[in-house]
Amino acid sequence: MGDFYLGILGSGAGGGCPQWNCRCRVCRLYWDGDKRVSSRTQSSIAVSADGEQWTLINCSPDIKQQILDNPYLHPKIGLRHSPIHSVIVTNADIDHIGGLLTLRESQAFALHMTSEVAKIINTNSIFDVLQPELVQRNILSVTESSSINGIVFTPFLVPGKVPLYLEQGEVITDQIAETTIGMSMEVGHKKIIYIPGCAVINDDILQRVEGADILLFDGTVFIDDEMQEAGVGEKTGKRMGHVQLSGKQGSLQQFSQCNIKEKIFIHINNTNPILIKGSKEQQAVHDAGWQVGFDKMQLVL
Ligand code: MLT
Ligand code: MN
Numbered sequence: 001m002g003d004f005y006l007g008i009l010g011s012g013a014g015g016g017c018p019q020w021n022c023r024c025r026v027c028r029l030y031w032d033g034d035k036r037v038s039s040r041t042q043s044s045i046a047v048s049a050d051g052e053q054w055t056l057i058n059c060s061p062d063i064k065q066q067i068l069d070n071p072y073l074h075p076k077i078g079l080r081h082s083p084i085h086s087v088i089v090t091n092a093d094i095d096h097i098g099g100l101l102t103l104r105e106s107q108a109f110a111l112h113m114t115s116e117v118a119k120i121i122n123t124n125s126i127f128d129v130l131q132p133e134l135v136q137r138n139i140l141s142v143t144e145s146s147s148i149n150g151i152v153f154t155p156f157l158v159p160g161k162v163p164l165y166l167e168q169g170e171v172i173t174d175q176i177a178e179t180t181i182g183m184s185m186e187v188g189h190k191k192i193i194y195i196p197g198c199a200v201i202n203d204d205i206l207q208r209v210e211g212a213d214i215l216l217f218d219g220t221v222f223i224d225d226e227m228q229e230a231g232v233g234e235k236t237g238k239r240m241g242h243v244q245l246s247g248k249q250g251s252l253q254q255f256s257q258c259n260i261k262e263k264i265f266i267h268i269n270n271t272n273p274i275l276i277k278g279s280k281e282q283q284a285v286h287d288a289g290w291q292v293g294f295d296k297m298q299l300v301l
């Protein structure tokens with residue numbers, strides 16, 4: 001049975017950590033040179049079945065930095081080359097699609113997205129910089145699996161909302177539609193589940209994660225009103241389409257009975273105190289059997 005390679009390119013949420021303009025408690029520690037907080041780029045992972053050809057899941061505005069930081073993504077052959085074979089996006093948030101614009105310069109790759117995300121990308125002419133003859137746009141069916149380079153990808157719907165820049169009027173923050181997906185990935189019997197944004201942990205999600213080797217899950221906020229508490233914003237996690245870690249409906253509690261080998265938080269917002277080494281919140285995460293994902297983290301199954 002083949003190997004299954006996973007790299008966390010960006011473990012942060014939109015904005016990364018520290019965020020360019022933020023002086024919340026966590027960001028301030030970083031700006032002040034406190035080693036308890038490390039920098040994090042924005043939300044993306046890379047997977048491969050051979051360690052040579054990689055599929056990115058989400059392509060963040062920090063992709064250039066992420067390529068620099070991860071030698072397995074450096075060009076390796078001839079004059080023009082990239083190990084990035086394909087890109088799948090799980091929603092159309094800026095942290096997940098912004099980096100597509102960096103992947104211009106006449107390089108072929110395949111772009112996979114749901115029909116809802118395709119509507120957004122296809123109607124925004126800035127993405128036409130990715131020449132259609134080189135960058136194939138494929139619609140990802142949410143009722144089927146697709147095999148790409150030896151990995152079987154099975155998308156599934158996850159409660160979420162439309163991207164911030166398309167919000168109009170009253171926003172449903174936990175709609176189950178093709179706007180937000182999670183991804184189950186298998187090589188043989190090895191299974192990784194990736195859910196960078198999730199408003200509510202429902203039974204379908206609990207069933208899908210069962211038996212996974214690795215779960216990478218939305219670690220945006222520890223408490224729902226964390227941005228308010230931090231004094232940097234009015235929005236709750238819920239309003240942003242992200243379930244909190246703590247509390248009865250939170251991810252720590254909800255996944256506590258699941259049979260999962262490794263549980264790792266990703267898409268961690270810069271306000272989240274789990275980013276402070278030694279904090280009581282980070283301790284609570286470790287006590288519950290979770291890891292705090294970090295940039296350049298690599299796992300081989
Ligand atoms: C989110 O995950 O809530 C979004 O990425 C927020 C954003 O677009 O900045
Ligand atoms: Mn995000």
Ligand code: ZN
Binds near residue numbers: 024271
């Ligand atoms: Zn901050």
